[in-house]
Amino acid sequence: xxxxxxxxxxxxxxxxxxxxxxxxxxxxxxxxxxxxxxxxxxxxxxxxxxxxxxxxxxxxxxxxxxxxxxxxxxxxxxxxxxxxxxxxxxxxxx
Numbered sequence: 001x002x003x004x005x006x007x008x009x010x011x012x013x014x015x016x017x018x019x020x021x022x023x024x025x026x027x028x029x030x031x032x033x034x035x036x037x038x039x040x041x042x043x044x045x046x047x048x049x050x051x052x053x054x055x056x057x058x059x060x061x062x063x064x065x066x067x068x069x070x071x072x073x074x075x076x077x078x079x080x081x082x083x084x085x086x087x088x089x090x091x092x093x094x
Contacts, residue, residue: 023074026043026044029066031066033062
């Protein structure tokens with residue numbers, strides 16, 4: 001294998017250990033829920049989901065799951081503090 005390619009592979013492995021280097025600006029994904037598949041998207045700091053719950057509340061289990069999966073790779077909103085779902089709302093400790 002060419003030595004410069006080996007260096008790139010090593011660098012990619014190091015970068016993969018530092019997810020804060022990645023900052024998503026937009027994406028779209030299909031989320032397979034329990035009842036149906038939903039389209040979840042993120043654009044200009046705004047979430048969208050095709051499920052009915054999101055239309056009423058502006059958040060849903062699908063968007064919250066992706067937020068947890070992507071963590072530090074999502075940009076922070078201006079003035080945004082770390083938001084945690086209260087244990088009681090998440091069904092923990094109730």
